[in-house]
Amino acid sequence: MASTHVNPTRMELTRLKRKLVTAKRGHKLLKDKRDELMRRFLDLVRENKTLREEVERGIAAANQNFVLARAAMSDETVNTAFLAPKQEVTLEASHKNVMSVEIPVFDIKTRTADENDIYSYGFAFTSGDLDDAVKSLADILPQMLRLAEVEKACQLMASEIEKTRRRVNALEHVMIPQLQENIKYITMKLDENERSTQIRLMKVKDMILEQAHHYSEKQ
Template sequence: MASKQITPTRMELTRLKKKLVTATRGHKLLKDKRDELMRQFLEKVRENKTLREQVEKGIKAANKNFLLARAGMQDQVLNTAMLAPKQRVSVEAGMENVMSVEIPTFDFKTRTPDQNDIFSYGFAFTSSDLDGAVQSLADIFPDMLKLAEIEKSCQLMAVEIEKTRRRVNALEHVMIPELQANIKYISMKLDENERSTQIRLMKVKDMVLKDAHNYETF
C-alpha cells in the first residue's frame, strides 16, 4: 500500500527510484554478509566443539593426577610444592575484523622458554602424579586460551548475524515493497494526470476551432 504522505510528482518518482536501487543493492550486500557470517560461524562452532572436548579431556586428566598426588602426599608438602611458581605466563589480547565483526585474538608468552620451569618444586619429595597434573595443565593451556577466543567470537558473530538478519528482513518485507508500492502509485497518478491534461487540451482545441471557424470537431 502506498504511503498517504507521498506527493505524486516526477521529482519524487525519481527520488524513490534511486532509493529503491540503493535499497536493493544494500539488501543483496547484507544477504551476502549474512550468508558468509553464517558459514564462518558454523566453522567456528565445529572447531569449538572439538576444542572443548580436548580441553575437558585434559582437565579431567589433570584433576585425576592431582587427586592421586593428594592421596600420596601430605597436604603440607603439596601446598609447599605449589606455593612459589617459577614460570609466569602473560596473555596478550588483540582484535581481528571478520565481516565488520571485531573478534578477539589471544596469545600468550612465558617468562622463560625453558619448559621445565613449569615445575616449581624439587622432585625428591613429590609424587610423579603431581608432575603429570602440572604437565597436563601446561599442555592444555593453549587449547583453553584458543577455546576462550573461539567461544567469544561465536557469541559476537551470533549477535551480528541476528542484527543482519533483521536488517535483511526489514528491507525485504517492509522497505522495498513500500518503495515499489509508492513508485507504482506515483506512476499511476502521473499517467492519470497526463490523460486528464490531454483531455482538457483536446476540449480547449475544440473550443478554439469552434470559435475560429464556427464548426465542431468530432
C-alpha cells in the same frame, strides 16, 4: 498501500527510484554478509565443539593425576610444592576484524623458554602423578585460550548475524515493498494527470475549432 504523504511529482518519482536501487543493492550486500557470517559461525561452532572436548579430556586427566598425587603425598607437601612458582605467564589480548565483527585474539608469553620451569618444586619429595598433573594443565593451556577466543567469537558473530538478519528483513519486507508501492502510486497519478491534461487539451482544441467554424459561417 502507498504512503499518503508521497508527493506525486516526477522529481519525487526519480528520487524514489534511486532510493529503490540503493535499497536493493544494500539488501544484496547484507544478504551476502549474513550468509558469509553464517558460514564462518558454523565453522567456529564445529571448532568450539572439538576444542571443548579436548579441554575437558585434559582437565579430567589433570584432576585424576592430582587426586592420585594427593593420595600419595601429604597436604603440606602439595601446598609447599606450589608456594614459589618458577614460571610466569603473561596474557596479551588483541582484536581482529572479521566481517565488521571485532574478534578477540589471545596470546600468551612465558617469562622463560625452558619447559621444565612449569615445575616449581624439586622432584625428590613429590610424586610423579603431580608432575603428570602439572604437565597436563600446561599442555591444554593453549587449547583453553583458543576455546575462550572461539566461544567469544561465536557470541559476537551470533549477535551480528541477528542484527544483519533484522536489517535484511526490514529491507526485504518493509522498505523495498513500500518504495515499490510509492513508485507505482506516483506513476499511476502521473499517468492519470497526463490523460486528464490530454483530454483537456483535446476539449480546448475542439472548442477552438468550433469557434473558428462558427466565425467562418458568419463571415
